[in-house]
Amino acid sequence: MAGTGPAKRPSAAQRRVLAPLALAQFICSFAGSNMNVMINDISEDLDTTVQGVQVAITVFLLVMAALMIPGGKLTDRYGRKRCFLAGLTVYGVGALLSAVSPGLGVLILGNSILEGIGTALLIPPVYILTTLLFEDMTSRARAFGAIMALGGIGAAAGPLIGGLITSWISWRAAFVFQALVIALIIVLSRHLEDPLPADPRRSFDTVGAVLSAAGLVLVVMGILAADNDVWLMAGLLVLGALVLLWFFRHVRALESAGEEPLLSVSLFRDRTSNLGLITQNIQWLLLMGTSFTVAAYLQVVRGYDAIETGVIFTAATLGLLTTSLAAQRLAERRPQRTLIIMGFDVTVAGIVVLVAMVDSFSSAWAFAPGLLLVGLGLGVMLTPSVNIVQSSFTEDRQGEISGLSRSVSNLGSSLGTAVAGTILVAGFTTRSYAAAMVTLAVLGLLGLTAAALLPHPARSARGVAGTRAPHSD
Template sequence: MTVLPLALAQFVASYAATTMTVAVSAIAADLGTTVLGVQTAITLFTLTMASLMVPGSKLTDVLGRKRCFVAGLVVYGAGALLASAAPGPGLLILGYSLLEGIGSALMIPPIYILVTVTSSDVGTRARRFGVVSGAGALGAAAGPLVGGLVTTWFGWRASFLLQVLLVGWIVLLARRVTEPPRPPGRPRFDVAGAVLSAAGLFFVVFGVLQSGTYGWFVSRADFVVGGVVLLPAGGLSPLWLFAGIGAGILALFFAQVRARERAGGVPLVPSALFRDRVTGLGLLTQHVQWLVLQGSFFVIAVFLQQVRGYDAIETGLMLLPATIGILGSSAAAGRMARRHSQRRLIRGGFVLAIAGLALVLALVRVDSGVASAVPGLFLLGAGVGIMLTASVNLVQSRCPDSAQGDISGVSRCVSNLGSSVGTALAGSVLAGAPRPGGTSFALALATLGIAAVAGLVAAVLLPRPGAGAPAPG
């Protein structure tokens, strides 16, 4: 099996999640809407993808891994084509927010499932995960730079057309993707569980995204619905209202899972998956890794643009050392996996990432030179690249092939939630500052550093290799 189409698909999905940020003003002016309207479309894309990741992963057991992957590509490409021709915000939301979000939820889980079930050993699997993780990180890092270049030279619609061309190429390459035969019999899809999990995750992620506007604890503004102030400024942040609703729905989802298991049925996700210590801690490290990566990129990008006055292209070039660090460590993932346990690699990755954040805090100032950011950003990228590959390998390898549809969706959902929390956490710290400046950005990076330390603690708590039984399928 060739890993190229899988890596390219992850690149496109990550690219789409970050490239829109540099084209917001151009899209708003062209479509006759506001910046807030375009940001709403970006938020809906994040919500759609995060909400449907677990049901999308489970569909791989029903439709087949390769078939689900190709179907996701087709839906995603159709969405990008619609968005490129959008005459107004409505079609943009349909194409970008909904169809690209649904396509991402269908195609991303099979990427990790196919890598796992077609790799014969840990080293091969680590090498392939390194390629996929590197492509995803490259897409996220290159999104603002490439998006800025394409938007400046050809217009924002060309960025969507570029995605259409890439997706068409990936569909052709996907013909060479093979998958092991599935066990006889097709499991029934748990529709009720899919609805409950999607609704619960929607409200949780939506609540987290509100923190940038209202804050995490005390609301910075009135929360108004239909002209009625539901939560006044100075009171509890609406984040907790939506997160509470989401948590309540997810509690119903877990109750439904247990009830379905007691009745002898197959739930959307088996409850035993969440009782495995290695899986739980591995998922936690994944969440923190994406939180630190996306949060750091957000803080540094905003610092460069607001304080130093850089444009999107200059910002993307400044982030290049982190991208090189990610790609370099991802390329070495196979060799590192043969020499060290995944547990040790995750710990080492966190140590490097924390050191990178510390160097950025120590060396980068409002008036410091370009070279001051290079050592810290490189270490940050190298650390993230090491632990991203190791965590995915640890979690996916923990489950048998029959449970890959279960763990892949949960893993991707946890990672997406980490990205959302990282950006929202960093944004809320910056928004809460009395005025933009070096101190507020240092505080935001320090907050992310504390989160990285918490991730390191979770990595330290991971049992030694071979401890405990594998997660049940």
Template sequence: MLFDDTTTRARYFGVVSGAAGISAAAGPLIGGLITSYVSWRASFLLQVVIVAAIAWLGRGIVDPPLPARRPAFDWLGAVLSALGLFLVVFGVLQSGAYGWGTATQDYAIGGTVIVPAGGVSPMWIYVGLGVVVLALFAAVAWTREKNGRTPLVSVRLFANLTSNLGLLTQNLQWLVLQGAFFVISVFLQQVRGFSAIQTGLLLMPATIGLLLSSAAAPRMARRHSQRRLIRFGFFVTTVGLALLLALGGTRPSIWSFVPGLFLMGLGVGIMLTASVNLVQSAWPEEVQGDISGVSRSVSNLGSSLGVAVAGSLVAGAIPGGGQYFSALVIVGSFAVLGWIAALLIPRRTTRS
């Protein structure tokens, strides 16, 4: 079913985004319960069961009729896009062992030193290779489209300024959400000594904030523009992270984490639906499936980068100690970057 008006889109996107955000927020609690009472291996087994259940339930989804002539799948584009994104994320992960600037130790492959200590960090080598592969992927997609063949992703989907800025805010939202959760979870368990279950319960205020703001998405869409909601969401999220830094590091009480976590969840919930709505509304109905796939991929990339960046910082990419505080500050800087991107979104959404 297609929805043309912004309010109706917001209602259904609110359900989808809210479910995704709540799942991300509730994951540590569920994982903590399984890890504590069963084993950490069982948590991976549960994911297999969930995927199987989704595949079984998906049988009831009614798809639109397929075209008489199905386009050939772009296998080269699929390989290049997957390889490029892998190299970028893998490169960020290397910063935990070798640093962000210069290599803190020799980087060797098969006993051969590729980068000596003091040279450029291997992180930038992998990230650079990833960017080159992604550029090659874009060239292949453009060539296929020019020759009348169907690419994996049409390069025309990146020709709309409003959509591009919306995709950037989506990426940063998930980066901030997953990155902050990672840092906070590790801090609570490694520094404060909380169990996995206690950590999951302590993150519940963020889940509640996500639930409340997602439920209010249709009402907010009627009263405010999407760009205003995205800006306000990033602002509230930044305030929440600031409260976590101000209260969580100085007061031993678990209640000191509640205000910051609640505001962070509230802010993310406000902007999740608005960003998706903004991106989808910038395109006509005939490309909704394509832009929806791009939107979901960008969000997943943000989640991966959030965990990779936060994990590398906590693992020691920041010298001199204080890595938890510094990691949360850096994650918060991405929220500020998202707010700046939201300021650049045009007032009027023009469809391509």
């Protein structure tokens, strides 16, 4: 890894390549949350249920999580730019198909499957190219800060933008908007160059890819089945755990034979990286779980339309934008561990406020203070968690760790929607809303515990922009 040297401002060429990479993270995060305010509109238009829309949202997030690790490995074989452009193309086709979908099945094919596959192909190159193109730690931290800021803003502003488009035009137009942004990213990517050549001879662990994807799918589908059949839920969870165990045994067998597995178990030998991955998972779980629960409650129980619901979420967007823009200054003054702990403290406090205010006030604006705190907390800690994980490994392992990191984050997003959504849709009442939010708060405390277990940084690790050299914590 490059050491922490004198601060260098990104060159004009670096700024040009950062624009499409950051926009790609924005649109993928936007896609994960904008449907939350379209629940009523989609269910009425496609003659389906709230549970059906929840399944579509969760499957999209799950496909991303299940295929992100294979997507990261494919970049070594086919090249980072080629995978990036292929992912954008598949995503764009999925967005257009979703816009004209006549029923829930086609919507799931376009949004959940194709957009999910496209995201899994394009997101790992975003993080790998950022690591390779921004070589000194300061410029890399700035680049990751910009990418994570746009990603967080996309997730937080998704309900507002989606609500405006849905109210003014149609929920279908929100998918046309996604396709237009994808087209813009493809145009901006003409200056993007892959710093490393592709290696077509690089092996690909197909069996490992199938096993890892199947295991993750079974686990999340088990959680989704909780409100319908407890025995089915238990069966799917056990089967998913067994498949994942099979996957890790397969990986160990390949490594013992001197072959290259989908995911090296040595990635899990770095304690700091492991704790960072846990914080990443729970951060996105809290963001997507809170977004889905509050949006569904406002629409189904309180009867608010898409634009009213989206406007309420402006509070979360403003909070996340505020702390994201201040991320570099905060990182210069505080260690990453401290920022992550602060972020969880503020986020959990926001969830507590969202529970406490629901019975106290009839106005939807009572949700604004809690959402503001959630946005502020998440904005503080998203970038430090990514920096901790990415900076724990050298450049030759960025393909693996980028895929794993994004898979863990997207698994958190799908679990957040699945866990909180399953509790909520079991009975749309204020009590079920409170139960879902309390569950998220408890999970937030688990994230806080993981953050507190992060090693205290040595004085040399508190470099500019809060980055660290491998194993310096």
